[in-house]
Amino acid sequence: MDPIRESLLKKSRQSKVERLGKLVSFCCITLIVLIVLAIFYFVASRGLATFFHDKVNLIDFLTKDVWNPSVKDARGLPEVGALPMIVGSFLVTILSALVATPFAVGGAIFMTEISPRRGMQILKPVTELLVGIPSVVYGFIGLSVVVPFVRGIFGGTGFGILAGTFVLFVMILPTVTSMSVDALQAVPRYYREASLALGATRWQTIYKVVLRSATPGILTAIVFGMARAFGEALAVQMVIGNAALMPHNLVSPASTLTSVLTMGIGNTIMGSLQNNVLWSLALLLLLMSLVFNLLIRFIGRKGALKK
Amino acid sequence: MNVRRQDKIATVVLYLISGTIILILAALLLYILAAGLPHVSWHFLTSPARAFEAGGGIGIQLFNSLYLLVLAMLISMPVSLGAGIYLSEYAKKNWRTTFVQTAIEILSSLPSVVVGLFGFLIFVVQFKFGFSILSGALALTFFNLPLLTRNVEESLASVQGSQREAGLALGLSRFETVTRVIVPEALPGITTGMILGAGRVFGEAAALIYTAGQSAPALDFSNWNPFYIASPLNPLRPAETLAVHIWKINSEGIMPDVAAVSAGASAVLVIVVLLFNLSARWFGKWLFKKMTGGD
Amino acid sequence: MKKKILTAAALLISLVGLTACQKQSSGESITAVGSSALQPLVEAAGEQYSNDHLGKFINVQGGGSGTGLSQIQAGAVDIGNSDVHAEEQNGVDAKKLVDHRVAVVGITPVVNKKVGVTNLSFAQLKAIFTGQVTNWQQLGGADLPIVLVNRAAGSGTRVTFEKWVLQGSQAKQAQEQDSTGMVRQIVAATPGAISYLAFSYVDKSIAAVKINHVAPTDENVLTNKWKIWSYEHMYTKGKPTGLTKDFIAYVLSPKIQEKVLPRLGYISISQMKVERDVSGHVTRRS
């Protein structure tokens, strides 16, 4: 008999290893998916109870601006208009993204186009260090520096959208910057060379060629930063003032979905309406993070098509 | 001429922006350190906290943070490695994989409060682990898994495909090729990601408030039997971490030196996280040299 | 490398499993969860109790009165700490819970020092917190807009304050803070700010306000001359037994009531000259 032929027909150790290894790694990924589904189910089951069990109208929940879960309105339904929080969340998110974008993109251009050596040696480590600072510390600084600063200039309490924007701006800056750097670096070198060879200045090249072709990547970075800002809880809660009121201006106390959620959860009874509406807010947060994700995917796909 | 001037202006503006970013960080760091470092002493780092008198330290909180970190990383490292391997090596390009990736992304952008409350209901209440290091570590795992998994997946994907072919052509299974060839080569990236993740875990508060708890009972540092209830190693004891401590004393602290303790604790927290960052960099580079430079 | 990680994980899991099994054999412990206002007291008492009784441990957690009541109701913990009566909380079946009143906390309105008002009536306070009065000038103070700072809805301090001041009216929506420390900080720093704090948090950075010329002092609370005060409750599900029972008795013992409470800023329950039920009905204690 041919020994090689024999050996070919036997299950080798490697194929056993492969079966086992694939199984183990599959279990790992399944575990993660199960966790996500469990969290989703858990948040949804409690969050939806507001509408099914406590009979709150979804439209009212999303459009009314009076938040007072323990008080019933004229129709006997609880006053749970989440609009002030939704507006607050979007305002701080959009404003901080607006402030952060020029800084992030500017810093990224500096790192990739203007002075890669200095950029990579100083600016990159600096932004990465910013990522590492815990959000409680941001909150602590926001409270002891930003809020008094805002109060000093605009009067009032200092708490509000503006203070929240400042804190979130610093928090999302590193994320947006480093992702923008990746986007700019992905622009092929010959684009720049071609443009420069045609006599364009460096800035023209950056503005007309590099930025243009990196736009999808930069947009993704911004949306990613917004997703982070939207979900941030502790730091925002410490500086925004937590008033469930429609924000009149940027320095009046306002609230976000996360801040109301963190504040209220310890003071309500599991299973009561007051608790369920908080889970509805959490569900809203979850859905928003889904939307942000889909947005990122959509932008990514569009960008891919262009190339 | 106009074009040239534009170019000049743009350059100046970009320099200014970059300068501002650096200035912001420098100011942040200086502020934290200047406010906190004067309060940091050996005594502060090693003595237990006091609820209502001055002179408390953060010794137990610091130990708790480190122990929790080790446990959380021990659980999340193998899982994220496995999941990352699956995603980068086995997952086919179809809707299921997209679904899984979206799920992971969502988990990573989930507010940590939600993760904490989920952990509270599942581990603390359902599994009866109580407010404990174990509950906290599991909640942190949830919080950490998506980031680590993505990091592993990306690090593995950045290793050239020809390395996989090399292993496979030698009659090795894909799994052994990945674990013995690709993972070692991706190790610098993976390690950097893990250490950065560790830094995040170290600074996390919201996910822990309702899982690891907000009290730091005195520990008996002479008894390391993990079954003893006051043993530092007991995974079922409640454990307030440094980040939670900062949050708590800022909210409810009634000791006279609240401001000093919170500033000091913040400084320590930031220093530790910075150390994680720097060591991630250094270790990643060192590992890369070692991996590519033979045994 | 991977094997090592796996081995470590396996070891860890078995260790945890073992610990879970052996939990009872090496020391006994109970868990008390809830009100962050009561937390320091229970913590301090628990620490002393462990010193006096070797091998017995009291785990104390914050999380808020709501958490305390939901957890004790669910039977997940041994003691639920709360600043509010279980009857006052939505979603709690108070009949299943046994109330142990362990301390009293007085709550006072506090204002920023620039306000220039030292005395208010209940009616004025109500007008302030419902938003009918918006400037301190209307109350004889400085020309400053009134800035309301509330505690989070459902927090014990707020429930108590609103119960006695607003008497059922709806408070004006205003900024809310999760914690006492933060409230004090904001009131101290914001001209025109008014809020309310437990007595023990009042310090020189802010000004406490008299109500109807009654000063917010412990003595006035003992006789109910100062009306805004609340009991601190430790709830158990059914009658307490074993360690839980011993510990509650310990908290009520003179050792804690007379020596520890005053240092922490609580008013001892044993010194109270009056008793008040959940509907606010006051009886003299004999």
Add this chain to the structure above:
Amino acid sequence: MQKYDVTKTAIKTFSQPEHEIALQTNDLHVYYGDHEQIKGVALQFERYKISAIIGPSGSGKSTYLRALNRMNDEIQSAKVTGSIMYRDLDVNSPQVDVYEMRKHIGMVFQRPNPFAKSIYDNIAFALRRHGTKKKAALDEIVEKTLQQAGLWKEVKDSLSKSALALSGGQQQRLCIARALALKPDILLLDEPASALDPISTSVVEDTLTQLKKDYTLIVVTHNMQQAARISDYTAFFYDGYALEYGATNQIFTQPKLKATNDYISGHFG
């Protein structure tokens, strides 16, 4: 590009072999998704000879080679039909253990792909994974294969150095040594010299001719001179078909088909 009537001339069957055959394929098709890359190829490779596969880019040479030890399995969309007979077994049949099979049908790739490990470990690694653990045995195989690959003299003092520090030509010979270490029956080489400079190329070619006495080699090459220099047989691939196959001498001097003639005389490619 000139059109040839490929379907009629393509090799579909072959006569009974005169020599010992190491490997043969019958009606082999390879699909990538919907695209048929190899459209039915029948070839047989003689033992202890070098067979070269030539043909223009995109003619399916590499795809065919990769099918022989089932490397196409690793490409998700790839599908292979037809048979690949090796030792009376169809390589594609589920009974055959793919990992064991690859030990016997080794492969060297176009671009050198040494592991980011030491030179020694590059060779010893797979051996260890397949069960050879003894240091002495490993040492012996490392030395022997490095000698076979003509690399021993250059690296014997730096075995613990990183393989990535070697030149491209040296890396490729290390990859050949690495493949030889498993004592394969057949060695598949996919344009092994295309990424190398002329001097390294000639060293690698020498190495291959040396190996012929112990191994059956199948070499895909883009370089016709190379095929002429080293191979005993040559197959000409065009558009997913093997159009002509025969002794190298005959293919290069008297090709039967116009297409082959056009290709080797440089009219297209």
